[in-house]
Amino acid sequence: xxxxxIGDIAKRSGVSLATxxxxxxxxxxxxxxTREKIEAVIRELNYSxxxxxxxxxxxxxxxxxxxxxxxxxxxxxxxxxQLIDQGNRKNYSVIVYTSRASAEDELALIKTLLSxxxxxxxxxxxxxxxxxxxSFDVPVVSIERRGGNYRQINSDNFTGGKLAGExxxxxxxxxxxxxxxxxxxxxxxxxxxxxxxxxxxxxxxELIVEQGMTxxxxxxxxxxxxxxxxxxxxxxxxxxxxxxxxxxDLASLLQRECIKQGLAIPGRxxxxxxxxSPVSDYPIxxxxxxxxxxAQLAIESLDNxxxxxxxxxxxxxxxxxxxxxxx
Amino acid sequence: xxxxxIGDIAKRSGVSLATxxxxxxxxxxxxxxTREKIEAVIRELNYSxxxxxxxxxxxxxxxxxxxxxxxxxxxxxxxxxQLIDQGNRKNYSVIVYTSRASAEDELALIKTLLSxxxxxxxxxxxxxxxxxxxSFDVPVVSIERRGGNYRQINSDNFTGGKLAGExxxxxxxxxxxxxxxxxxxxxxxxxxxxxxxxxxxxxxxELIVEQGMTxxxxxxxxxxxxxxxxxxxxxxxxxxxxxxxxxxDLASLLQRECIKQGLAIPGRxxxxxxxxSPVSDYPIxxxxxxxxxxAQLAIESLDNxxxxxxxxxxxxxxxxxxxxxxx
DNA sequence: TTGAAAGCGCTAACAG
DNA sequence: CTGTTAGCGCTTTCAA
Numbered sequence: 001x002x003x004x005x006i007g008d009i010a011k012r013s014g015v016s017l018a019t020x021x022x023x024x025x026x027x028x029x030x031x032x033x034t035r036e037k038i039e040a041v042i043r044e045l046n047y048s049x050x051x052x053x054x055x056x057x058x059x060x061x062x063x064x065x066x067x068x069x070x071x072x073x074x075x076x077x078x079x080x081x082q083l084i085d086q087g088n089r090k091n092y093s094v095i096v097y098t099s100r101a102s103a104e105d106e107l108a109l110i111k112t113l114l115s116x117x118x119x120x121x122x123x124x125x126x127x128x129x130x131x132x133x134x135s136f137d138v139p140v141v142s143i144e145r146r147g148g149n150y151r152q153i154n155s156d157n158f159t160g161g162k163l164a165g166e167x168x169x170x171x172x173x174x175x176x177x178x179x180x181x182x183x184x185x186x187x188x189x190x191x192x193x194x195x196x197x198x199x200x201x202x203x204x205x206e207l208i209v210e211q212g213m214t215x216x217x218x219x220x221x222x223x224x225x226x227x228x229x230x231x232x233x234x235x236x237x238x239x240x241x242x243x244x245x246x247x248x249d250l251a252s253l254l255q256r257e258c259i260k261q262g263l264a265i266p267g268r269x270x271x272x273x274x275x276x277s278p279v280s281d282y283p284i285x286x287x288x289x290x291x292x293x294x295a296q297l298a299i300e301s302l303d304n305x306x307x308x309x310x311x312x313x314x315x316x317x318x319x320x321x322x323x324x325x326x327x
Numbered sequence: 328x329x330x331x332x333i334g335d336i337a338k339r340s341g342v343s344l345a346t347x348x349x350x351x352x353x354x355x356x357x358x359x360x361t362r363e364k365i366e367a368v369i370r371e372l373n374y375s376x377x378x379x380x381x382x383x384x385x386x387x388x389x390x391x392x393x394x395x396x397x398x399x400x401x402x403x404x405x406x407x408x409q410l411i412d413q414g415n416r417k418n419y420s421v422i423v424y425t426s427r428a429s430a431e432d433e434l435a436l437i438k439t440l441l442s443x444x445x446x447x448x449x450x451x452x453x454x455x456x457x458x459x460x461x462s463f464d465v466p467v468v469s470i471e472r473r474g475g476n477y478r479q480i481n482s483d484n485f486t487g488g489k490l491a492g493e494x495x496x497x498x499x500x501x502x503x504x505x506x507x508x509x510x511x512x513x514x515x516x517x518x519x520x521x522x523x524x525x526x527x528x529x530x531x532x533e534l535i536v537e538q539g540m541t542x543x544x545x546x547x548x549x550x551x552x553x554x555x556x557x558x559x560x561x562x563x564x565x566x567x568x569x570x571x572x573x574x575x576d577l578a579s580l581l582q583r584e585c586i587k588q589g590l591a592i593p594g595r596x597x598x599x600x601x602x603x604s605p606v607s608d609y610p611i612x613x614x615x616x617x618x619x620x621x622a623q624l625a626i627e628s629l630d631n632x633x634x635x636x637x638x639x640x641x642x643x644x645x646x647x648x649x650x651x652x653x654x
Numbered sequence: 655t656t657g658a659a660a661g662c663g664c665t666a667a668c669a670g
Numbered sequence: 671c672t673g674t675t676a677g678c679g680c681t682t683t684c685a686a
Contacts, residue, residue, distance in 0.1 A: 003679090005678095005679055006680060015656075016657045017657085017679095017680085018657060018658075018681080018682080019655085019656060019657075021680060021681055021682085022655090022682095024680095024681095025680095025682095030655070031656090034655080034656085048438050048442060049442050050442055050444070050678090050680070051439070051442035051443050052379055052383050052388070052443055052444050052679080053383055053662090053678070053679035053680045054680055054681075055379055055662090055680090056380055056383055056664095056678090057661080058662085058682090059662070061379070063422070063443070070408060071398075071404045071405070071407055071408045072405075072605055077399070077404045080398055081398045081399070081425060084423065084424060084425050085425065088424075088436075091439075093422050093424070093439060093440070093443065094424075095420050095423075096411065097411060097420070098408060098412070109415075112378070112418075112420060114375065115377055115378035115379070116378050116379055116390070215605065217605045256610075259586050278399055278542065278544045278545070330663090332662095332663055333663065342672075343672065344663095344674095345665080345673060345674075345675090346671085346672060347664095348664065349665095349671090349672085352665075357671070357672085376663095376664085377662090377664070378664095379663080379664090380662070380664040380665090380678090381664055381665075382664090382678090383662090383665090383678045383679070384663080384664045384666080385665060385666090386678070
């Protein structure tokens with residue numbers, strides 16, 4: 001049982017192959033009559049297009065390549081979700097990869113993507129240098145990554161961090177902690193720290209960086225967080241502590257640990273996460289990134305590609321790990 | 328700046344186009360000399376293959392199509408992770424979709440996948456009937472889904488449920504609850520319920536089904552769980568309650584709610600989840616599905632396709648939401 | 655409105 | 671070992 005091709009339906013409906021092709025691509029050019037004839041045969045033979053051949057002939061696909069560091073962070077999972085959904089609206093299909101161990105491997109991976117003639121690349125991986133990204137001859141959009149001469153979509157990290165700080169101050173916290181699992185001054189997310197530090201300036205403040213919590217669900221991360229909470233509780237015994245975490249998963253881990261150690265939330269300690277991804281929709285106060293807008297912008301910037309940075313607003317979503325403020 | 332093709336490098340190195348093709352596909356056939364010559368030019372011209380053309384010429388791709396219901400469940404996110412990784416070993420690329428609203432739409436989506444000549448389909452969606460799945464002319468593997476004449480990969484759900492039940496009994500629970508967000512007797516996961524019920528037979532037992540918790544991270548799910556915990560605590564005031572949840576995310580939600588309502592874990596209530604996905608690696612006792620094995624089997628069954636069911640073992644991973652047993 | 659024919663970039667007989 | 675050539679299935683001038 002061979003695959004039915006455009007030629008088969010051409011023959012069967014007594015028109016030329018080109019006409020059938022037009023049926024799909026420029027139906028206005030066809031007489032209503034031929035159109036119906038073709039339609040009937042297509043249905044009859046249960047034909048469906050071969051996108052591969054189509055792409056080859058046309059030169060560009062509507063496959064889009066996406067590279068995530070991994071999918072263990074709820075922000076990533078949700079963004080992928082949204083990218084797929086937004087892509088679907090434009091009939092794009094998403095090929096997804098997770099990051100490799102070395103820049104070299106990652107480059108190979110992207111070359112594979114390119115070998116499928118992807119229409120564009122959406123990257124959340126940190127592995128490749130801006131220079132490399134600029135060298136691809138398809139649209140490249142980075143999300144929450146270092147900048148360069150390509151399309152960047154970032155959330156308003158500074159404001160996000162600032163909102164978090166201000167909220168914790170309003171709630172009467174006397175000591176402030178930011179927990180991060182590793183940052184780089186070039187990354188947009190670094191501005192979260194700056195924003196937070198700006199808000200809490202001249203108050204007791206501490207920046208804690210723990211690379212071991214890159215996967216917040218690992219046993220290691222649990223152990224680290226446990227120790228960390230103990231230290232913080234001991235160190236700031238008299239004032240309420242306001243903690244801002246670089247992502248929700250970390251915040252969630254922190255919350256669990258506080259509960260375990262009997263620190264009242266939000267009485268003794270307040271927690272604010274970042275992302276407001278569905279996984280944390282309930283009940284952790286978080287700075288929301290508007291993930292769906294980011295996905296939409298990413299997808300839409302693929303056609304009509306203009307390298308530049310977009311900053312999407314960040315908003316504080318108050319839930320149960322912070323207080324009522326003091327207004 | 329045109330794309331460099333196989334022909335360009337043929338010309339430049341003074342061999343025929345076919346020879347260059349062989350360089351990639353059957354290098355043993357070439358003399359070391361030509362091989363080197365070609366290699367040099369490839370490097371010089373920075374050539375990289377066009378997989379699309381390749382697939383078209385060869386007839387089959389190494390794209391594989393994956394359809395998930397969504398990515399909000401940690402089991403899904405992790406499985407996708409593994410599928411990508413396992414696929415990479417064989418140089419497959421994964422096109423991922425999330426389920427559509429209707430069977431019709433979902434079929435269209437799969438047709439799109441097929442139009443890219445995917446080598447096979449890995450499905451976690453429930454939308455399509457077995458009959459439909461059987462009708463595709465590429466290998467189809469379903470994971471934890473209803474059976475049919477295709478490759479199925481399921482975990483040993485009955486044993487999994489049974490292990491959970493037995494553990495709770497050992498730990499001295501006097502009342503048993505299973506919380507599920509919707510099931511169907513045809514689904515493999517239904518056997519989790521059977522296994523659990525078998526283990527706790529003739530003891531106080533209750534099955535709670537709440538469709539509203541399909542996305543355990545929704546506000547709605549939070550509200551439902553809150554009410555549910557209250558009811559359970561009230562109803563079983565004298566005996567320790569053993570709760571088995573149909574997935575880890577639900578278990579995690581339950582844990583949080585118990586803590587909030589002041590029910591000691593594992594003193595007053597014990598919790599066992601299902602999946603043991605990384606998201607729950609810490610600290611919820613869970614029945615592990617061996618997700619990476621499932622992914623591996625799925626990927627490997629794509630070549631040398633033999634429709635049948637594989638059942639991968641389920642094991643109980645004891646963590647902090649259950650007690651020490653009583654042996 | 656329609657058809658003929660030349661590609662898209664690569665592979666795979668077949669012949670040498 | 672290597673070259674010639676005919677496709678893979680579709681799109682797109684160009685001409686009619």
